[in-house]
Amino acid sequence: MKALLSALRRLGRGYSDDAGPISALGLLLVGLVAIALGLKGIWLDASWDTPAWWHVVPLLVGCAGNAVRKSHPAITLGLAVPAFVADAAIGGSLALLLVLFDGIYSAERFGSERLRRVVRFGAGVVVAGVVIAAVLGGLSFQTTAGLTLQIAAMLLIPVWWAMDVRHRSELAEAATARAELEAARAAEQARAQDAERRGAVQAERSRMARELHDSVAGDVSALVIRAGAALAAPPGPADRESLAAVRENGLHALAELRTMIDVLAAEGENEPVAPVLTEDGADLLARFDGTTLDGVPPGALAPLSPVVDRAGYRILQEALTNAARHGAAGTAAVCLSRENGHVRLEVSNAVEHGERGTGLGVTSMTERAHAVGGRVTIDEGAGTWTVAARLPTAEVIR
Template identity: 40%
Template sequence: MGVVAVLRHVWLTRVRGTERARDVSDAVLTALAGLVLVASGLVGIWNGEPAGSPWVHAGPLAVGCLAMLGKRRHPVAALLAGVAVFAVDVALGGSVGLLLVLFDLVYSAALHAGPRAVLRLRAASWALVVLSLLVGWTATGELRITVFLGLQSFALVTTPLWWGLAVRRERELAALARARADDLRDLAELRAAEVRAEERAQMARDLHDAVAGNVSAIALHAEAALAHPAAPGGAADRERAALEAVRAAGLTSLEEMRAMILLLRADSGPLAAAPRLDRLDGLLAGARAAGLDVRLVPARPVPPLPAAVEQAAYRILQEALTNAAKHAPGGRVEVTAAVSGDRLGLRVDSEDGRRGTAVPGAGLGLLTMRERAESLGGRFAAGWSDDARSRWSVAAELPVGVPVERPVEVGR
């Protein structure tokens, strides 16, 4: 069973793997079958007696099989050549091997020839049947012989022609079915795109009407509070600094919200620039305004990076600093951003003097940072350090990828 499977695999992939290989294998197999028929004495089928040696039919058989090699690219020319060789073979008495060649060439012409050539071929086949009937009746005057000649010509030409046309129609119907399936798939994709566009538009409207409005109100109230002069004093200065931080965060959120709304509305004109590492100084300033003691560890300048990497890095650092502000207010934070080899390393260490069992920010923040890193093929880790400083560390590695033109430097 294994040998049969191997032979079948070789036959389908090597011998019959391409159209050219199929044409060559058809010609070779027909030649072998014709030689076996010649050796069996199946010659002289038209005059009833072999004319000399039966191997004289091997020459026309070889030429006919060579004509079969062009039956796919030049079906009409191959058929005409086969008819000429068949006429020579008939003059020598005829052989069954040439009948196989002619049968294959007529079938291939019906399958591969152009529409106008097929119409002419059909007309010629019926003309041959009628001509054979007329010749038989004129030459013999016997109805039995006349009908026999008509049936012979019909079987010789019209049968392979009908077979080839049937296969051709099936292929055309299959091609139409595939084209219709492709059209239906394209239509389904268009409908799905319309549904997605409507959903994105609805999300954009919700962001604009609900979230953006509330953030705008926060920024306006903070600005109104800042408009009043404040009496000097430590508490008042701290409250004013907090209001300024609220106002700055609100304005930044509005800007990013606008970018997201425009991104959801794909036809709303140019989009706002996505956050990049060149805005890291502003991010650190916001963290300091929120009460953190932020220190950027000295690092080499960050080389040019793809926009997707810079955006993911910015968001990871932003979320890590936000978690530090929530869970370690007033604590010390060290931020590191540096490229080593083909990886961008990010690290945020926050110290608050406490080491509890609960994981700070163990919710959507950590999940979002991990998804951003892993979506680019990077790695992410967060947890308590094992040293005595009781630090909560967030670390990520992002593949640098292909550099872009804009140089970026991470400053203090």
């Protein structure tokens, strides 16, 4: 029984939403069967018997209109009403009653708001007219009530059915639209999260590149410079000193690499501490031979926020690396000072052959200073290359 009811419901939904051709054919077949069974003469006295095929003609007209019930419901109703009237004039039949029923349903289900208002108004006028005619004709109250209920059911049931189906369809469409909107929002959120993740990965890669450049490039550059000087000079006692310097810079580069690897591999509190200006700046200056210091020693710049302290160390390291790589040997001069809530760090050196460092190092220094609310300026004049950094003693969030 449940399977039968479910099948009937599916059939009803399929018929109610059909575009026309299938429903028109089904209506025609049902109408022909009804006429063949003699279900006619329902409006006039059965004593006036008409040939059955007379009812087929209005049935064909009504079914022809039913073929466009979804695309042109006004045509469907416009053909169903005169076909029903013509059929009623020759006695009426159940087949044309079904045609009228479907015409009213199609107009209410698929028609415009204006057409629906016309259908409802027309149905109300017909019901009211039947009541008035019955009263004026002297029919009894019971007969009038029964006739009124029959006409109202014939005209208003298809209107109610179509309104219910349309309401359910609108709810289903709204639910589908909401589901599509939620899916689109979820997809957009996933794209935003993916873009954020890729941005974070790229930012982390850039940070790692800066750290590797700042921590290792200086030692490798000094190593190359020492090795080049040893190769350029004639063999002698100075070779051992050069080799010792190369070994020292190589060991320091390896230590920096090991620190970076530990930083990447460590988690939480086990992460190694990066070098800072106030504690490790003096050792950094000692590694670059011939560097002179003016102003205060690095330790006198304390206290600094940890972020600014690390940024100052990396900026000083990169500036000294550029001086060793591009400047004249033994001409690097460092000036450190602290005043009015800022630290000033300046590294200058004589430039050979007009060389200047414009690679990743300058960009790295600029970005590090900007990240803590400071700035870096580069100046070249009279054969001197100067890097000047001004950093706040406390990090400025940008």
